[in-house]
Every structure is written in C-alpha cells, then in structure tokens.
Amino acid sequence: MNYEDYDVSSYKPEAPTGFKKIVRYFGNQVSRLLLVASLLIIVTHPFFKSSLSSTFLPITLLSVVILVFLAGFTSSKYKWVMFVDAGASAVGFVVFSYQAILAYNDGSTNYAFFLINLVISILFLFAFYFGVKTIKGWMVNDFKNDEK
Numbered sequence: 001m002n003y004e005d006y007d008v009s010s011y012k013p014e015a016p017t018g019f020k021k022i023v024r025y026f027g028n029q030v031s032r033l034l035l036v037a038s039l040l041i042i043v044t045h046p047f048f049k050s051s052l053s054s055t056f057l058p059i060t061l062l063s064v065v066i067l068v069f070l071a072g073f074t075s076s077k078y079k080w081v082m083f084v085d086a087g088a089s090a091v092g093f094v095v096f097s098y099q100a101i102l103a104y105n106d107g108s109t110n111y112a113f114f115l116i117n118l119v120i121s122i123l124f125l126f127a128f129y130f131g132v133k134t135i136k137g138w139m140v141n142d143f144k145n146d147e148k
Helices: 027-048 056-073 079-105 111-139
Strands: 020-022 143-145
Touching: 027 056, 027 079, 027 111, 056 079, 079 111
Parallel strands: none
Antiparallel strands: 020 143
C-alpha cells in the first residue's frame, strides 16, 4: 500500500476534549500584520532617510524590535499581549497616518514616501481591527466548549 491509497481530504483534526476552542481568535493575523509592517519599516527606512530627521533612526529600530517581540509573543494563552498588540497597532496607525498626511501635503516630499507610510498605516489599522475583534470575543465569553 502506498500513500495514494489514503483519502486525507476529509480529515479534520480535533482539539482534545476538555479544552475550550476560541471561536474569534485572530492573533495569528495580528502577528503576521505586525511582522509585515515591521519588515516594511526596516526595509524602506534607508531609502527615505532624507525625509526623516536623524533622531528617528533609534526610535525606528526600537519600535521594530518591540513590534517583532509582540508578534512573536502573541498567543491565545496570554490575553494581555493582545491588549498590547492592539495598543501598539493603534499607535502605529496614528504615527504612520500622520506621516502620510504630512508627506501628501508637502509638495517637495517624495511620492513613494507617502505611499509607503500609507501602506504601513493600513497594515496597522487591520492589525488593530483584528486585535479588537479578538478582545471582544474574550470579553463576551465567546467560547465554544468541545465537551457539548
């Protein structure tokens, strides 16, 4: 018998009995969005250093390290991390949206600087949205018990 004889298309793994399944948990999406935003920040920062003051470099590096830490630490086991994720996402959205608006209003600024700030702010907005949805799910006790 070889592997082609097995039909695995209908296989659905189940959680062990006694565990609660979180119906509205979007921590994985929040984690991925924070990672992508961090990567965009660190990759594009050198290209726009003429548009930023030199004091932004340490702040940028520290914020990227914090965001990557939060992305890596995000788990359904630690609910407080999702609150911090949502807060960091809200701050990131405000900062990068503000930079995008300033770049758009300033005629001499590079158009790409505006676009990259806009994309990063949208990533933070989605991370904030999914973080809040997860928190809401926890607050209304939106759990499904597998023992029913």
